[in-house]
Amino acid sequence: MDLGLKGKKVIMNGGAHGLGLHSLKHFVAEGADVAFMSRKEDKIEAAKATISAAGSGKVVGDVVDLADGPDAYKAWLAKARDALGGCDIFVHMASSSGAGATGDWQKTLDMDIMAAVNAVEVLTPALAESGTGSIVFMSSTAALETFIAPQAFNALKAALITYGSQLSQALAAQKIRVNCVSPGAIHYGDGNWETIKQHVRPLFDATLAKMPLGRYGEPDEVAKAVVFVASPACPYMTGANVVVDGGFTQRVQF
Numbered sequence: 001m002d003l004g005l006k007g008k009k010v011i012m013n014g015g016a017h018g019l020g021l022h023s024l025k026h027f028v029a030e031g032a033d034v035a036f037m038s039r040k041e042d043k044i045e046a047a048k049a050t051i052s053a054a055g056s057g058k059v060v061g062d063v064v065d066l067a068d069g070p071d072a073y074k075a076w077l078a079k080a081r082d083a084l085g086g087c088d089i090f091v092h093m094a095s096s097s098g099a100g101a102t103g104d105w106q107k108t109l110d111m112d113i114m115a116a117v118n119a120v121e122v123l124t125p126a127l128a129e130s131g132t133g134s135i136v137f138m139s140s141t142a143a144l145e146t147f148i149a150p151q152a153f154n155a156l157k158a159a160l161i162t163y164g165s166q167l168s169q170a171l172a173a174q175k176i177r178v179n180c181v182s183p184g185a186i187h188y189g190d191g192n193w194e195t196i197k198q199h200v201r202p203l204f205d206a207t208l209a210k211m212p213l214g215r216y217g218e219p220d221e222v223a224k225a226v227v228f229v230a231s232p233a234c235p236y237m238t239g240a241n242v243v244v245d246g247g248f249t250q251r252v253q254f
Contacts, residue, residue, distance in 0.1 A: 004132075004232035006031030009084040011077065011123065013115055014093035016043040016061070017190055019138065019183065021050065022223035023091065028055035030227065032089075035080035037064035060084065066094060066111055070118050077122040087126040089230045092116040092137045092160075095153075097192060102153035112156045113163070120167065124176070133176035136230045137164045139241065141184040141249045148203075157182075161241050168239035177238040179229045184245025187216035212247035 014020040015036030044061040064076045094115045096108040127133030143157035168178035187193040197204040
C-alpha cells in the first residue's frame, strides 16, 4: 500500500530511541523528510545515522531539552518547520516515561500535555497549509484502565486523549486530523519494561502471563501504527484512539 508519505514533512518531539526512532525510520523509508529532537547530542548523531540509512528523506536532528522551558521548545519547532519547508505531520512522542519521571506531576504535565499544546500552537498554520495536516499524540493503555499505581503518567495520558479528541473537532475545518495511539507493554533494550525486567522481575513475569498473545509488543509494531494513522492513507480517521496492546487491556470499547 502506498501511504502517500513521499515528500511529506514530519516533525516529532523525541525520536532518538524506542518508539520514536522506529517510527522515524518508517517515515523516511516511505519517502518523508523528518525533524526530531533529543536531550543528548550523542543520541542525536546515532539516531540520525540510523534514520538516514532507512531511506532517502531529509533528516534533521537537534539537541533540545524540554526542561529549558516553552520558549526554547517553541523556537525549535519553528526552526524544524523552516528547515523542512513546512509541516504536514506532527507526532507528539515526548513523555515523562522516557525520562523516568512517571510519578512527577509537574514534569509529566510539561512533557506529556504542554509539549503537545505548545506544538499545536506553533505548527497549526503550517499543518493547515498542508491540506493533509495530521497530528498524532502518543498516549498509553495506562490511561484506559487502572495499572500499577495512581500516578501522574496514567492520569495525564488520559487527559491527552481527551485533548486530542476535542482538538480533532476544532481543527477539522482546517483539514487537520488528530488521532492518538495508545501502546500497551512494549519491551525493548533501553525501555521501561527492560528496567522492570532487571529490577522488578515479578511484575515483568506477571504482566507477561496476562498477555493473550503470549509476549510483549515490539517497538516496530507500534511504529507502523503511528505511521499509518499519521499518513494520508487513512484520510477519514480523526478523533480516534488506536490501541496497540496485543489484547492486554481488559475493557470493552463501543
